[in-house]
Amino acid sequence: MLNFVDTVADAVAGIRDGSTVMIGGFGNAGQPFELIDALMDCGATDLTVVNNNAGQGDQGLALLIKEGRVKKMICSFPRQSDSWHFDAKYKAGEIELELVPQGNLAERIRAAGAGIGGFFTPTGYGTMLAEGKETRIIDGRGQVFETPIHADVALIKALKADGKGNLVYRKTARNFGPIMAAAAKHTIVQVSEVVPTGGLDPETVVTPGIYVNKIVKVA
Amino acid sequence: MLNFVDTVADAVAGIRDGSTVMIGGFGNAGQPFELIDALMDCGATDLTVVNNNAGQGDQGLALLIKEGRVKKMICSFPRQSDSWHFDAKYKAGEIELELVPQGNLAERIRAAGAGIGGFFTPTGYGTMLAEGKETRIIDGRGQVFETPIHADVALIKALKADGKGNLVYRKTARNFGPIMAAAAKHTIVQVSEVVPTGGLDPETVVTPGIYVNKIVKVA
Amino acid sequence: MGAQTNSQAGSRASLQTSNKALGRDDLARLVARDIKPGSFVNLGIGQPTLVSNYLTADQDITLHTENGMLGMGPEAQGDEIDGDLINAGKIPVTELPGASYFHHADSFAIMRGGHLDICVLGAFQVSATGDLANWHTGAPGAIPAVGGAMDLATGAKDVFVMMTLLTREGASKIVETCTYPLTGVGCVTRVYTDKAVFLTGPDGVQVRETFGCTLEELQELVPVPLTAAPAVAP
Amino acid sequence: MGAQTNSQAGSRASLQTSNKALGRDDLARLVARDIKPGSFVNLGIGQPTLVSNYLTADQDITLHTENGMLGMGPEAQGDEIDGDLINAGKIPVTELPGASYFHHADSFAIMRGGHLDICVLGAFQVSATGDLANWHTGAPGAIPAVGGAMDLATGAKDVFVMMTLLTREGASKIVETCTYPLTGVGCVTRVYTDKAVFLTGPDGVQVRETFGCTLEELQELVPVPLTAAPAVAP
Numbered sequence: 001m002l003n004f005v006d007t008v009a010d011a012v013a014g015i016r017d018g019s020t021v022m023i024g025g026f027g028n029a030g031q032p033f034e035l036i037d038a039l040m041d042c043g044a045t046d047l048t049v050v051n052n053n054a055g056q057g058d059q060g061l062a063l064l065i066k067e068g069r070v071k072k073m074i075c076s077f078p079r080q081s082d083s084w085h086f087d088a089k090y091k092a093g094e095i096e097l098e099l100v101p102q103g104n105l106a107e108r109i110r111a112a113g114a115g116i117g118g119f120f121t122p123t124g125y126g127t128m129l130a131e132g133k134e135t136r137i138i139d140g141r142g143q144v145f146e147t148p149i150h151a152d153v154a155l156i157k158a159l160k161a162d163g164k165g166n167l168v169y170r171k172t173a174r175n176f177g178p179i180m181a182a183a184a185k186h187t188i189v190q191v192s193e194v195v196p197t198g199g200l201d202p203e204t205v206v207t208p209g210i211y212v213n214k215i216v217k218v219a
Numbered sequence: 220m221l222n223f224v225d226t227v228a229d230a231v232a233g234i235r236d237g238s239t240v241m242i243g244g245f246g247n248a249g250q251p252f253e254l255i256d257a258l259m260d261c262g263a264t265d266l267t268v269v270n271n272n273a274g275q276g277d278q279g280l281a282l283l284i285k286e287g288r289v290k291k292m293i294c295s296f297p298r299q300s301d302s303w304h305f306d307a308k309y310k311a312g313e314i315e316l317e318l319v320p321q322g323n324l325a326e327r328i329r330a331a332g333a334g335i336g337g338f339f340t341p342t343g344y345g346t347m348l349a350e351g352k353e354t355r356i357i358d359g360r361g362q363v364f365e366t367p368i369h370a371d372v373a374l375i376k377a378l379k380a381d382g383k384g385n386l387v388y389r390k391t392a393r394n395f396g397p398i399m400a401a402a403a404k405h406t407i408v409q410v411s412e413v414v415p416t417g418g419l420d421p422e423t424v425v426t427p428g429i430y431v432n433k434i435v436k437v438a
Numbered sequence: 439m440g441a442q443t444n445s446q447a448g449s450r451a452s453l454q455t456s457n458k459a460l461g462r463d464d465l466a467r468l469v470a471r472d473i474k475p476g477s478f479v480n481l482g483i484g485q486p487t488l489v490s491n492y493l494t495a496d497q498d499i500t501l502h503t504e505n506g507m508l509g510m511g512p513e514a515q516g517d518e519i520d521g522d523l524i525n526a527g528k529i530p531v532t533e534l535p536g537a538s539y540f541h542h543a544d545s546f547a548i549m550r551g552g553h554l555d556i557c558v559l560g561a562f563q564v565s566a567t568g569d570l571a572n573w574h575t576g577a578p579g580a581i582p583a584v585g586g587a588m589d590l591a592t593g594a595k596d597v598f599v600m601m602t603l604l605t606r607e608g609a610s611k612i613v614e615t616c617t618y619p620l621t622g623v624g625c626v627t628r629v630y631t632d633k634a635v636f637l638t639g640p641d642g643v644q645v646r647e648t649f650g651c652t653l654e655e656l657q658e659l660v661p662v663p664l665t666a667a668p669a670v671a672p
Numbered sequence: 673m674g675a676q677t678n679s680q681a682g683s684r685a686s687l688q689t690s691n692k693a694l695g696r697d698d699l700a701r702l703v704a705r706d707i708k709p710g711s712f713v714n715l716g717i718g719q720p721t722l723v724s725n726y727l728t729a730d731q732d733i734t735l736h737t738e739n740g741m742l743g744m745g746p747e748a749q750g751d752e753i754d755g756d757l758i759n760a761g762k763i764p765v766t767e768l769p770g771a772s773y774f775h776h777a778d779s780f781a782i783m784r785g786g787h788l789d790i791c792v793l794g795a796f797q798v799s800a801t802g803d804l805a806n807w808h809t810g811a812p813g814a815i816p817a818v819g820g821a822m823d824l825a826t827g828a829k830d831v832f833v834m835m836t837l838l839t840r841e842g843a844s845k846i847v848e849t850c851t852y853p854l855t856g857v858g859c860v861t862r863v864y865t866d867k868a869v870f871l872t873g874p875d876g877v878q879v880r881e882t883f884g885c886t887l888e889e890l891q892e893l894v895p896v897p898l899t900a901a902p903a904v905a906p
Contacts, residue, residue, distance in 0.1 A: 198535030417769030
């Protein structure tokens with residue numbers, strides 16, 4: 001069921017301790033900052049977070065990590081010049097890290113949404129990120145078996161939604177939004193604008209409303 | 220390299236005997252009839268054809284089959300009220316059939332374009348279409364291992380192309396075009412209109428030009 | 439025609455909600471009323487398509503067609519007919535406000551990823567444990583064609599079957615074990631027939647309501663043990 | 673600065689195409705000239721990004737950025753800066769006519785499906801058989817971060833590496849076997865360094881041209897057997 005809610009607090013209400021939460025965005029583009037802040041405020045803890053990175057500076061995901069609310073990160077690029085909160089937790093052994101090549105991260109999220117039980121990919125074959133994983137040679141190429149990444153909740157940012165929950169994005173802010181929306185049981189979206197049903201060209205919808213559960217407009 | 224050609228004959232020139240040819244379309248929507256006619260005229264034979272169906276009536280793919288140019292069909296729904304040419308060849312043992320559930324057909328084509336070596340899916344598990352295939356239980360569900368379907372050539376129909384080969388489609392005629400364009404080594408597209416580069420909104424491009432090799436405008 | 443569609447009245451005490459077997463349209467109306475508001479639904483080719491005639495605007499049901507669309511409207515008439523806008527049965531249809539188009543892999547991802555609330559399919563046979571056979575007679579020389587049946591059967595959250603209970607020869611299509619080639623294993627959750635509505639699954643076959651027969655009379659027709667379903671909202 | 677970029681002159685008889693080692697910009701210019709017209713290219717973060725400064729309009733190169741765009745233009749300046757339009761290094765960039773946007777799985781499908789003609793990457797080490805190490809020092813306590821490096825290394829048709837030939841300590845980065853953790857196995861086809869251009873692959877390491885040194889002098893620096901590449905267009 002699709003619901004339009006008035007506040008980001010309403011949007012994240014119901015996220016439970018121990019949830020796996022996907023958070024969209026690559027760098028600042030597509031990061032649902034307001035929803036992340038609301039997740040911070042709502043108190044849910046013991047979270048597994050799926051994001052490309054592991055927080056930057058003193059905002060958003062970095063603060064969730066600083067406050068000890070994240071038990072595990074699944075990401076491709078945790079280490080950045082300003083990822084000090086993750087770095088500190090990691091070095092202290094207080095956060096678990098599943099490091100995933102970025103394309104495997106995207107494809108595993110896509111697989112979850114598409115009902116795929118797992119897939120073989122050449123990415124990572126022969127590297128330490130394939131250690132312990134099933135491998136096989138397919139058409140002469142070494143390949144690694146990768147499994148879907150499902151989530152309880154996705155927090156994403158889009159440009160516009162219509163009354164049916166159809167979404168369009170803006171430029172490279174699209175990134176993880178469409179695949180995370182499909183991979184999570186419950187998808188929460190912050191948008192800049194809500195347009196009437198019929199206000200989006202059906203040819204240009206990127207995320208169909210079937211993947212969306214809650215929408216909140218953020219100024 | 221992208222080439223704009225003037226005739227459908229130029230577009231299909233170079234398709235060799237023994238090729239695997241993907242043909243877009245579902246029913247008549249998105250069927251590249253003019254390209255199929257040109258394939259008929261160019262004489263290439265011993266073809267493996269990937270299409271959702273196996274030809275209808277006395278046109279297009281049905282004629283290719285009638286003339287004995289197709290040695291194998293990979294499709295999900297060959298039998299229709301007017302699939303008499305396929306039916307006759309099949310009953311005479313003169314054409315090979317690989318019957319694939321429609322979603323596996325789409326996902327296997329998508330896998331080829333995306334560099335996936337194979338994947339597990341619940342579709343078909345426990346049925347005769349999974350006989351002889353590798354299976355495993357994943358998260359309590361029986362799943363079947365399916366492999367990518369690659370092609371030498373794809374023949375597809377789009378609405379518009381720009382100078383970079385970016386494509387947009389029209390309504391349900393989109394169907395197999397985008398995934399076949401990515402899965403084939405060489406993608407040939409018939410369009411109704413060619414617009415200048417910059418004439419398509421980058422947010423609405425469905426098939427990026429990287430997947431397109433030849434474009435012909437069909438009146 | 440009012441009583442039999444008041445399906446919420448289907449209690450253990452009053453399983454029989456119609457004094458005669460249902461016709462195809464009555465059955466379609468019944469299925470339509472059982473679909474929860476806001477659902478995303480795929481209606482299979484043939485008899486299930488009739489269900490769309492009885493969905494109300496209040497229900498706000500979004501129809502999916504596997505060739506690549508959500509928000510499918512009624513069959514196109516006259517000037518509305520557009521060869522680029524067809525359903526899975528290749529019939530020209532219309533587009534409702536809020537529709538969206540996508541390619542075939544994305545469309546089947548919707549089905550296979552478990553995002554559809556309900557699909558409604560026809561069937562040759564349904565087993566006591568919800569196995570479905572609806573794509574192939576298995577007859578020697580028959581040309582097989584499967585389309586999206588297996589994806590729908592394994593992908594949707596709920597798989598509803600619509601069929602006559604008996605074949606023309608009088609055999610039950612609800613069976614202990616399917617003799618026709620399977621479409622999917624243990625996937626059917628509910629079977630709508632002219633004589634009764636059945637709930638199928640790991641607990642065996644329960645009867646929610648009967649049409650023109652008693653549970654006892656129904657049991658004589660069906661070769662698997664039937665029990666009355668607890669009275670619950672559909 | 674003309675001679676060393678006339679790379680087509682790199683014959684067995686005249687491997688040395690510059691009388692001094694190349695700077696980073698010279699190397700970027702050389703890579704840019706070696707990219708065939710009409711190619712689709714991904715330039716890795718860091719030194720490879722410099723290549724874009726030397727691509728000409730005539731070449732009609734389309735740049736891919738893995739966060740979801742084809743047709744990426746130069747770095748954004750002043751009013752062009754838009755937080756929603758960034759490259760894989762999170763630097764604001766611009767959009768060229770004919771650009772397109774797509775989500776992350778579609779973007780990596782372009783890389784992983786073998787659709788990019790060339791990617792240009794930095795490296796810690798490249799082995800004689802084209803193994804690449806460029807993502808992790810393996811140092812104890814170092815926090816690993818891989819991003820899209822492994823996808824680019826295994827997916828692109830050609831993987832070009834740009835790096836200095838020697839570490840600060842004077843060790844060759846072209847090695848018999850990588851000691852750093854691998855990014856990909858047997859994936860590198862060409863290595864552009866300040867002292868030479870190497871072709872790597874199953875046949876071992878060939879030298880296409882040298883800068884400021886002879887093949888013999890180069891061999892003294894590199895611990896794997898070097899041969900002169902046959903004279904061919906790049």
